Amino acid sequence: MQSINFFKKKVDNKWTKRILFLIAFVTLFFVYNGDEIFFSRPQSVHIWRQTNGLSITKLYSQQDNSLWQPEMHNLYGNNGSSGKAAGEFPVIYYFVGKLWHIFGSHEWIFRLVQLIIIFSGLFLLFEILQYFFENVIYSFWASLILFTSPMNVFYGLNFLPDLPSLSLVLVAWFFIFKYYCNRKTYFLWISALFFFLGISIKITSALSFIALAGWIFFEWIFLTREKRVFNFKIKHVIPFFIMALAVTTWYLYTDYYNALYKGGYSYHGIFPIWDMSKERILKIFDSLKHLLFREFFWSYLQFISFGLWVFLMINIRKLPLILRYSVIVFPLGFLGYLILWFDVLDVHDYYFITSTIVMVVVWGIFFYWLKGKRYFQHPLIQLVFVGFFVANVIHCQNRINDHYKGWMNDWFKNNLEAVGELEPYLEKIGVQKDDKVISIPDYTMNATLYFMNRKGYTEYASDFSKTEEFYRRIEQGAKFLIVNDSTVLKNESVKPFVGKQIGQYKNVFVYDLQGIKKEE
Numbered sequence: 001m002q003s004i005n006f007f008k009k010k011v012d013n014k015w016t017k018r019i020l021f022l023i024a025f026v027t028l029f030f031v032y033n034g035d036e037i038f039f040s041r042p043q044s045v046h047i048w049r050q051t052n053g054l055s056i057t058k059l060y061s062q063q064d065n066s067l068w069q070p071e072m073h074n075l076y077g078n079n080g081s082s083g084k085a086a087g088e089f090p091v092i093y094y095f096v097g098k099l100w101h102i103f104g105s106h107e108w109i110f111r112l113v114q115l116i117i118i119f120s121g122l123f124l125l126f127e128i129l130q131y132f133f134e135n136v137i138y139s140f141w142a143s144l145i146l147f148t149s150p151m152n153v154f155y156g157l158n159f160l161p162d163l164p165s166l167s168l169v170l171v172a173w174f175f176i177f178k179y180y181c182n183r184k185t186y187f188l189w190i191s192a193l194f195f196f197l198g199i200s201i202k203i204t205s206a207l208s209f210i211a212l213a214g215w216i217f218f219e220w221i222f223l224t225r226e227k228r229v230f231n232f233k234i235k236h237v238i239p240f241f242i243m244a245l246a247v248t249t250w251y252l253y254t255d256y257y258n259a260l261y262k263g264g265y266s267y268h269g270i271f272p273i274w275d276m277s278k279e280r281i282l283k284i285f286d287s288l289k290h291l292l293f294r295e296f297f298w299s300y301l302q303f304i305s306f307g308l309w310v311f312l313m314i315n316i317r318k319l320p321l322i323l324r325y326s327v328i329v330f331p332l333g334f335l336g337y338l339i340l341w342f343d344v345l346d347v348h349d350y351y352f353i354t355s356t357i358v359m360v361v362v363w364g365i366f367f368y369w370l371k372g373k374r375y376f377q378h379p380l381i382q383l384v385f386v387g388f389f390v391a392n393v394i395h396c397q398n399r400i401n402d403h404y405k406g407w408m409n410d411w412f413k414n415n416l417e418a419v420g421e422l423e424p425y426l427e428k429i430g431v432q433k434d435d436k437v438i439s440i441p442d443y444t445m446n447a448t449l450y451f452m453n454r455k456g457y458t459e460y461a462s463d464f465s466k467t468e469e470f471y472r473r474i475e476q477g478a479k480f481l482i483v484n485d486s487t488v489l490k491n492e493s494v495k496p497f498v499g500k501q502i503g504q505y506k507n508v509f510v511y512d513l514q515g516i517k518k519e520e
Helices: 002-031 047-062 091-103 107-133 136-148 150-156 162-182 186-201 203-222 234-261 278-296 299-314 321-340 349-370 379-402 406-419 423-428 447-452 467-475 486-490
Strands: 436-440 478-483 501-505 508-512
Touching: 002 107, 002 136, 002 379, 047 091, 047 107, 047 406, 047 447, 091 107, 091 186, 107 136, 107 150, 107 162, 107 349, 136 150, 136 349, 136 379, 150 162, 150 278, 150 349, 150 379, 162 186, 162 203, 162 349, 186 203, 186 234, 203 234, 203 321, 203 349, 278 299, 278 349, 299 321, 299 349, 299 379, 321 349, 406 447, 423 447, 423 501, 436 447, 436 467, 467 478, 478 486
Parallel strands: 436 478
Antiparallel strands: 478 508, 501 508
């Protein structure tokens, strides 16, 4: 009877920690005003990238496209006749699109799906760390620290696929962990599936998989069987070989699909530092200081993390061999990532979301090193870490709030907010859902088109500073001109096309282009 009670106590304790993790995650969600963000329209920085994914999702919900036929509202492909374009593996867009088809096009459903994926990844990371640390505070700390990065939180709640991609990779690692504990081969097949989902959504999330593959080869070449951690045989590699083949096949398919329809919205190459001019490099460093450095993590966390890494390198011989490998490979992978994509870091901070895993590695190894120290369990030491974590949360909260005010959100507040309310009004004045439109000013691929739920043309891939471009798009079927900023009405290139106004909604003007022909 005593043994049964002991077993029940252990189970209850485990579930108590899990429930506490859920409470902590939900608390952070509300601290970051997630309840308000959840029901807001896409806005603030990188609305371009947000509405690309939303556009694909919207058309999945409205059209009978298969998973393999992603399509956007902007008809820039095939010389102005197609919006078909592929980038990341669109499984999330397709799944949410089907949910929208059933329940209606509610953006909070998209956010909920993303949040579930993110929570799953962080929760299973917590499960792994709890096994090794045997300390709930440090396990919370090292897993939830990813949810204190401003760019992780903002973009994770705003439709970008990068944090879900990383989260799916964390799920894959959980099943690697399950294999480590139970030596059941089917766990490797499940892991390979989640690695495929994560890496096919964002190729940059392959960092930890590459590290795993390197370790497996290291074991084979340098370690005897009794010293190996995973001791993979050839049959254990097969799931990951198939996974890598599937990932490669997807990216080859995107190249084929984009070439077929002359589309594409996501570049799969590199932007290395060695191809840049000195002036461009200096500009990037300035942007790193003023943007990425603040969005990555709290600056003090970054400084301390670098100091911890130096400390671990000095004491590297005191670590288990696999941790020595990890403390070298992951930071080097992060550095390589920085070098290979350096040219986009002036504005594309979200490129670094998948590399935030390096924080988990550095702090995880540090906590493991602390495990054998007597003061590791002291309440005051744990309280210090809790306080430091809270400081990171406060920094993240402030940065998230900054995204919704000032210059970061001026374009949405001044121009796009009304466009987002326009869809029922357009139908009222006779602009049907299948009518093509020209929407200006809009430098993005799909922002205003997605908000209006109309296919057509923006300033992306169309030069509307020239009258000839208007005529060209009219010949290709554009029936209406939508203007969200009255200042462009003064442009000489626009004047010939605003003679027949059929509506106005707040700051948005609607003009009929039907019957307009280029004078011979």
